[in-house]
Amino acid sequence: MSTIDDHPLAPLMPYRSSTCIGISVPRGWEKLVLDLHEKLIAVDPKLVYHQVKEKYGEVRVYISSTVPETRDLIREAELKSRRTCESCGDAGMMHQSNRGWYRTLCPLCANEYQQGYTPVPTKGE
Numbered sequence: 001m002s003t004i005d006d007h008p009l010a011p012l013m014p015y016r017s018s019t020c021i022g023i024s025v026p027r028g029w030e031k032l033v034l035d036l037h038e039k040l041i042a043v044d045p046k047l048v049y050h051q052v053k054e055k056y057g058e059v060r061v062y063i064s065s066t067v068p069e070t071r072d073l074i075r076e077a078e079l080k081s082r083r084t085c086e087s088c089g090d091a092g093m094m095h096q097s098n099r100g101w102y103r104t105l106c107p108l109c110a111n112e113y114q115q116g117y118t119p120v121p122t123k124g125e
């Protein structure tokens with residue numbers, strides 16, 4: 001059982017809202033989320049996180065903030081996550097497994113999973 005202190009996203013933890021339902025992303029995106037966190041608290045030190053997670057191969061960050069710039073920063077991180085392997089952090093792209101799961105992976109990691117992950121064209125950015 002790991003504690004909050006050795007959680008890779010520990011810097012975000014003091015900023016959780018009282019109703020936060022979870023802060024968790026795949027290993028390859030931890031740096032991306034930590035970078036985003038630094039930018040976010042620089043523009044709004046009072047922000048609170050409701051949830052940070054992976055959805056359909058993209059990072060999702062839900063916060064409360066009164067500073068409009070935070071929305072742009074989060075959008076930027078979402079777009080970046082679509083090009084970052086969620087497993088190792090290298091350059092990646094959206095893949096779909098033979099069971100229909102979406103993950104953003106590099107070719108090496110896609111192979112390693114051996115679940116038939118194949119690249120899928122991403123929707124317009």
Ligand SMILES: [Zn+2]
Pocket residue numbers: 085086087088089090092105106107108109110
């Ligand atoms: Zn990878």
